[in-house]
Every structure is written in C-alpha cells, then in structure tokens.
Amino acid sequence: MIESKKKNLSTEPEKAVLIGVITQFQPEEKLGEYMDELEFLADTAGAICVKRFWQKLDKPNPKTLLGSGKIEEIASFVKSENIDIAIFDDELSPSQLKNIEKIFECKVLDRTNLILDIFASRAVTSYARTQVELAQYQYLLPRLTNMWTHLSKQKGGIGMKGPGEREIETDRRIIRDKISLLKDKLKKIDKQMAIQRGNRGSLIRVALVGYTNVGKSTLMNLLSKSEVFAENKLFATLDTTVRKVVLENLPFLLTDTVGFIRKLPTQLVESFKSTLDEVRESDVLIHVVDISHPNFEEHIETVNNTIKDIDPNIADKTVMMVFNKIDQYSYEVKDEDDLSPATKANYTLDDWKRTWFGKSDKNVVFISATERENIEDLKHRIYEVVAELHAIRFPFNNFLY
Structure with missing residues (x-):
C-alpha cells in the first residue's frame, strides 16, 4: 500500500498498453491507424505506450471483449512489466470493464474514458468544465458499482480526473440528481451565451x-x-x-x-x-x-x-x-x-x-x-x-x- 501511494505521488508518466480488435468492420489497416491515434491520445493524457496488443475477432467476448488466451497473454505482460494502465480502443461495457480489471489488476480505460479524461484536464472555463462534468457523470452512471472498487484501489493518474474523485461515494439517485442539476446549469449558461451572440x-x-x-x-x-x-x-x-x-x-x-x-x-x-x-x-x-x-x-x-x-x-x-x-x-x-x-x-x-x-x-x-x-x-x-x-x-x- 505504501509503495502504491508513492507511485501515485510520482511525476513519472504512467506506463500503458494499448489494445484493439480486428473485425469485418475494422480491418487490420484501419486498426493500425486507430491505434496510432489512441497512442497520441494516451501521450496527450500523459502516458507512455509500452506495447500494443490486438486480436482478430468474429464477434466480441461479452465478458472480456477478447478471447481468454489473449486476455491471459496481456495480463501476464501487464504484471511482469508493472504496467499502470491498459487502454482499449473500443468502448467497454460495465461488466467487461469490471472483469478485465480483476484479471489485469491495474487500471483499465476505454477510448471514451480516455477522451473524457483529456477533456477534463483541458477544460478552462466554467462552461467547458460543466459540459465535461456532465459527460463524465453520464459515462459513470452505468459503471458506478465497478468504479467504487476501482477508486478504492487507485488515486490520481489518467482516468481519475473529475467527478469520480469527489462524489463516487454517492449512489445512483444522487448521480442522476447531479446530472439534472448540470443540465439546468448548462441551459442557463446557454441563454446567457445566446444573448452574447445577439449582442455581437x-x-x-x-x-x-x-x-x-x-x-x-x-x-x-x-x-x-x-x-x-x-x-x-x-x-x-x-x-x-x-x-x-x-x-x-x-x-x-x-x-x-x-x-x-x-x-x-x-x-x-x-x-x-x-x-x-x-x-x-x-x-x-x-x-x-x-x-x-x-x-x-x-x-x-x-x-x-x-x-x-x-x-x-x-x-x-x-x-x-x-x-x-x-x-x-x-x-x-x-x-x-x-x-x-x-x-x-x-x-x-x-x-x-x-x-x-x-x-x-x-x-x-x-x-x-x-x-x-x-x-x-x-x-x-x-x-x-x-x-x-x-x-x-x-x-x-x-x-x-
């Protein structure tokens, strides 16, 4: 536990592995470009890509997206190389996220969560921060049960910015109330901005x-x-x-x-x-x-x-x-x-x-x-x-x- 805390307080970039899939809708040449972009996203967020993994699938595994053999291969690499974070190019379901995290024993993000994290770090104005916070809560709501254990193990780092750190202890009802309040706040700001546009x-x-x-x-x-x-x-x-x-x-x-x-x-x-x-x-x-x-x-x-x-x-x-x-x-x-x-x-x-x-x-x-x-x-x-x-x-x- 002490070692974990020291690591999170360090300014060293997190080590990441990138994971993608080849399907009939996403051929290998397309995957290569998407993975390049995912690596650029990870770099923007402050992570260093150590290795890429991918697998050709006829249909995704509902439990872990990838096949069991590939999952075990990645898990072995993650543990042997002390990888901090595994980033999937495709969006994971709440159950997939929970299952993969148990196997890898490290943070697991999908492309959506990574982009939300970058937006959270880039938002400057109150308007932008409110918009990002709303998007984060909407992403968080169906993953709330998993995020409780997720955040009890990890503090700080990529994927940890925003509302999760402050209000993850709240239940689904309070999260929904927060989403409603943020939407109302955006409506008020929208009216103000509409007046500003009219005054131009x-x-x-x-x-x-x-x-x-x-x-x-x-x-x-x-x-x-x-x-x-x-x-x-x-x-x-x-x-x-x-x-x-x-x-x-x-x-x-x-x-x-x-x-x-x-x-x-x-x-x-x-x-x-x-x-x-x-x-x-x-x-x-x-x-x-x-x-x-x-x-x-x-x-x-x-x-x-x-x-x-x-x-x-x-x-x-x-x-x-x-x-x-x-x-x-x-x-x-x-x-x-x-x-x-x-x-x-x-x-x-x-x-x-x-x-x-x-x-x-x-x-x-x-x-x-x-x-x-x-x-x-x-x-x-x-x-x-x-x-x-x-x-x-x-x-x-x-x-x-």
Whole structure:
C-alpha cells in the first residue's frame, strides 16, 4: 500500500498498453491507424505506450471483449512489466470493464474514458468544465458499482480526473440528481451565451472547424492576431474562442471550435452541442485539414458527418477547404519505369490541388500556418467570400467597403 501511494505521488508518466480488435468492420489497416491515434491520445493524457496488443475477432467476448488466451497473454505482460494502465480502443461495457480489471489488476480505460479524461484536464472555463462534468457523470452512471472498487484501489493518474474523485461515494439517485442539476446549469449558461451572440451585431460569422490537431488554433492566431493556446496535442483547444477580424477594412467574427475525432464519445457529442451553436449560427465554415496526415480524406468525412449531426442545414452554408501543413506533406516517388497506375500515396501536392480545385472551384486553399505560406492568398479568399455574403445581406452598407 505504501509503495502504491508513492507511485501515485510520482511525476513519472504512467506506463500503458494499448489494445484493439480486428473485425469485418475494422480491418487490420484501419486498426493500425486507430491505434496510432489512441497512442497520441494516451501521450496527450500523459502516458507512455509500452506495447500494443490486438486480436482478430468474429464477434466480441461479452465478458472480456477478447478471447481468454489473449486476455491471459496481456495480463501476464501487464504484471511482469508493472504496467499502470491498459487502454482499449473500443468502448467497454460495465461488466467487461469490471472483469478485465480483476484479471489485469491495474487500471483499465476505454477510448471514451480516455477522451473524457483529456477533456477534463483541458477544460478552462466554467462552461467547458460543466459540459465535461456532465459527460463524465453520464459515462459513470452505468459503471458506478465497478468504479467504487476501482477508486478504492487507485488515486490520481489518467482516468481519475473529475467527478469520480469527489462524489463516487454517492449512489445512483444522487448521480442522476447531479446530472439534472448540470443540465439546468448548462441551459442557463446557454441563454446567457445566446444573448452574447445577439449582442455581437450583424457581422458575418466565420467558424473554423476540423479534425483535432490540424492547426485551427494556429490559423486563428494568424488571422486574428490573438494568442489562442496552440499545441501539437489532441484537443489543445476545448473552449470556443470568438474574435473580431478585419480584412481590407471588412470586419467579421471568427470562431475557433473544439476539434472532432473518430469514435467521439456520445456523451461528449450531446453535452458539447451547445458549444457548437457557433457552428450552427455561422455563415461560413472554414474546414481545416491536415494534408500531411496519410488518412486526411477519412478525417474530412468524419468532420462532415459530425457537422451534419450538429447542423442539418450545413448544405446551405458556404464552406471553404483549407489544406494545412503543406510544409510537412510527403509522398512516395514513383519509379519512371513503373507502368502501374499511380495511387494516392504517389500524389504530389499539385495532384491534390488539381483534384480538389476541380471539385470545389475557388474555395480551396493550400497553406502552412506555421511557415505562413500562402496565408495572404487565404486572407484574400476569405475576404471575397465574406464580402459576397455581406453584399447580399446588407446591400445598403456596401459603400463602406
């Protein structure tokens, strides 16, 4: 017990193993990318990935997700290497979580819990903290029995932030009451924020959207000359930031929103829908994409699907595609003697430009926010889009610009 307490008080990062499954819906190549992302999430939370495990399944084991042989293999490694935490890429049921934790004898998290933990550590404003706390309680409620023993053994560390530390001794009835109170609190804050949005006047509203860690906050700082926190971590920005920007004497409001991610927890989607009112009420969406990521097209699809869930009228908005990080883009050089068709791995930036310009006309820009490459071109494109909307909405004010 004394050794356990000393370990938890240490500032050393926790050692983690990552665990995933291969299914007919999630082939091996997809799993590799998901595990890369899970490792990035773990790193963001402050853990070091020691090893990855995975298993091909026709159907998940209702008791432990994985087969008994694989579970024993992982348990043996966890105990021999003194692993602190086992992180599953897929969401575990309360019974699976309880059973696996008994076998591994260490903390067990799933992807949802890990993301909630990161959000808890990143939330700064009262509004964001309330939203995260609501999502945590909604996740905690069906797992309450397991979490009692879970928290009696472990204090602090990844997965331990938030309401669990303060109110896990409460029963389900009190947890439900807490959820109800948090929802009421969010409704009151929503009304206040709606008034704030109404007081911003009649300016055109532009929102930055995109997958997490694509450079939205860096771009926000460039365009608005502000100092929004930006870092090469997932979910570096959690609170919505709104700034007034003036391009060529034309003012508009620019909003930086929380980044999206695949398998985003349902609890977070629900609790953060109010934050994304800025997306719903925006006139222009600037969809920022990390073109250096090998699967950026899937990221685009994830963001588009999430936005459709938030705003069914997305088709009525003007959308600009901004492909960021061109300074980091790389591709496989195709042998001149190779007569096989070129693949996306062989596409140069010019190939992508021709593809996307052909589909999307003028509302596509390729930039590097960190190197400030093509930023002036981006500003000019934004100005043209905003000016066009301004002329339609305020035809008698055009002489000002």
